[in-house]
Amino acid sequence: xxxxxxxxxxxxxxxxxxxxxxxxxxxxxxxxxxxxxxxxxxxxxxxxxxxxxxxxxxxxxxxxxxxxxxxxxxxxxxxxxxxxxxxxxxxxxxxxxxxxxxxxxxxxxxxxxxxxxxxxxxxxxxxxxxxxxxxxxxxxxx
Amino acid sequence: xxxxxxxxxxxxxxxxxxxxxxxxxxxxxxxxxxxxxxxxxxxxxxxxxxxxxxxxxxxxxxxxxxxxxxxxxxxxxxxxxxxxxxxxxxxxxxxxxxxxxxxxxxxxxxxxxxxxxxxxxxxxxxxxxxxxxxxxxxxxxxxxxxxxxxxxxxxxxxxxxxxxxxxxxxxxxxxxxxxxxxxxxxxxxxxxxxxxxxxxxxxxxxxxxxxxxxxxxxxxxxxxxxxxxxxxxxxxxxxxxxxxxxxxxxxxxxxxxxxxxxxxxxxxxxxxxxxxxxxxxxxxxxxxxxxxxxxxxxxxxxxxxxxxxxxxxxxxxxxxxxxxxxxxxxxxxxxxxxxxxxxxxxxxxxxxxxxxxxxxxxxxxxxxxxxxxxxxxxxxxxxxxxxxxxxxxxxxxxxxxxxxxxxxxxxxxxxxxxxxxxxxxxxxxxxxx
Numbered sequence: 293x294x295x296x297x298x299x300x301x302x303x304x305x306x307x308x309x310x311x312x313x314x315x316x317x318x319x320x321x322x323x324x325x326x327x328x329x330x331x332x333x334x335x336x337x338x339x340x341x342x343x344x345x346x347x348x349x350x351x352x353x354x355x356x357x358x359x360x361x362x363x364x365x366x367x368x369x370x371x372x373x374x375x376x377x378x379x380x381x382x383x384x385x386x387x388x389x390x391x392x393x394x395x396x397x398x399x400x401x402x403x404x405x406x407x408x409x410x411x412x413x414x415x416x417x418x419x420x421x422x423x424x425x426x427x428x429x430x431x432x433x434x
Numbered sequence: 435x436x437x438x439x440x441x442x443x444x445x446x447x448x449x450x451x452x453x454x455x456x457x458x459x460x461x462x463x464x465x466x467x468x469x470x471x472x473x474x475x476x477x478x479x480x481x482x483x484x485x486x487x488x489x490x491x492x493x494x495x496x497x498x499x500x501x502x503x504x505x506x507x508x509x510x511x512x513x514x515x516x517x518x519x520x521x522x523x524x525x526x527x528x529x530x531x532x533x534x535x536x537x538x539x540x541x542x543x544x545x546x547x548x549x550x551x552x553x554x555x556x557x558x559x560x561x562x563x564x565x566x567x568x569x570x571x572x573x574x575x576x577x578x579x580x581x582x583x584x585x586x587x588x589x590x591x592x593x594x595x596x597x598x599x600x601x602x603x604x605x606x607x608x609x610x611x612x613x614x615x616x617x618x619x620x621x622x623x624x625x626x627x628x629x630x631x632x633x634x635x636x637x638x639x640x641x642x643x644x645x646x647x648x649x650x651x652x653x654x655x656x657x658x659x660x661x662x663x664x665x666x667x668x669x670x671x672x673x674x675x676x677x678x679x680x681x682x683x684x685x686x687x688x689x690x691x692x693x694x695x696x697x698x699x700x701x702x703x704x705x706x707x708x709x710x711x712x713x714x715x716x717x718x719x720x721x722x723x724x725x726x727x728x729x730x731x732x733x734x735x736x737x738x739x740x741x742x743x744x745x746x747x748x749x750x751x752x753x754x755x756x757x758x759x760x761x762x763x764x765x766x767x768x769x770x771x772x773x774x775x776x777x778x779x780x781x782x783x784x785x786x787x788x789x790x791x792x793x794x795x796x797x798x799x800x801x802x803x804x805x806x807x808x809x810x811x812x813x814x815x816x817x818x819x820x821x822x823x824x825x826x827x828x829x830x831x832x833x834x835x836x837x838x839x840x841x842x843x844x845x846x847x848x849x850x851x852x853x854x855x856x857x858x859x860x861x862x863x864x865x866x867x
Contacts, residue, residue: 297817299817303847303850331819331823336819355849357810357815358815359812359817361817390818390820408817408818
């Protein structure tokens, strides 16, 4: 049920991000969602892309550190309190969120939240128990 | 004469000094052969007998000793005495967590104290003066070495040790110390802290500093003399030989006088191992002709220096060495601690990582800093900042426990460190000394 995310190590220098985005452009890979974690010394670019394997190989081929992880895509109604419900569902089961980012889907009034937790199965169960839907990979690209 | 020098030998004729050295060398060689299996084996291998060594000129027949020999015989394998005669042990940090251990008999401590005492005396310290010792007290020889030296020559030792600079400054004010012993970088920290506290150093009776245990320059000397309103003198020592006081700068400041009646110096070409001409630079080698517990023969210090036998204008006839101008190995001295790149490599390997790293040494606000950049492998990389930070912390903790000093650890991208012939450039020393 989980979806694939790729993470790229970004050195804190000019052009580091551009190198990655250029590779994806040349490979004709679409980015659905992204977030960057920034520390003083480096950044981590996390992305949901249209072809994870192809993106991973192309980035790796350029000598850039890349890593694939499974994260959860959660369907959230785009209304006040939508995200709160997700956080509460996980919080009530003491599931920690390592990081999260969101994007809107083409469907009206629907958003998707990407969540990284330690144990995906446990999180899915917690979300389903309160009626929250998990997104399939196939639903991401249209 | 008697009040000019602390020990008579300091102004003796070259002839007298040589005679004393020859006598002590004969005793030392005999002691080594009879009590240290390591030396007995080395002598036998090259067919050398203790009787072959008669005068100090015969010293070139003796085999060399290296830091590796000390490590191989860790901890007490090179000691020439039984535990009954040992009164003190010191140690310095060493590769792969193994320390270099040195031992002293009662006589050794007395002679070392005499050397440190000669040093203090040579810069005008007398009975009634107070010597504030801000070197670390512990396994490091700095603190106790200068402490015993001060007591030996009849001055008052103030064992302040390191740390808590504001308190040190209060002690300097309240106890009215005349001399301070510390690293040159710490002298600058004290000066800066005084400035922050609004204290004018000229209002303190402090008149001189004996500074050592790390490389420093003439510019740094000027800076210390200006900001701390003292005269700054250089002192040299290494734990394998004794500690501070092996050589010292006198008021004339024409080089550092070596206590050559106890520590016989030679300068060799580090590649050919042959002696160089007087005045030429090369690797400094010491033979401990005044030590009972650990009488090392021709110990290779790896410090690059030159000797001068010209009589000093202070009247001392003891040979002078120049301030070491570098090393013949890759050892770094960071905040007074000896660090080898191989130690850093060992730590990284022990954590299951690739040994692609770079050590960046800098001096920020007069204190040495060390940053270790470690190239990450795909296995080490994670999408989680928390995991990467844990990895950095684990490396830093292991580094601290092996090196004995704190280092900042930075993970960098694979193959991002500059390489020459496939090997990453290991050390970048940005310190302007």
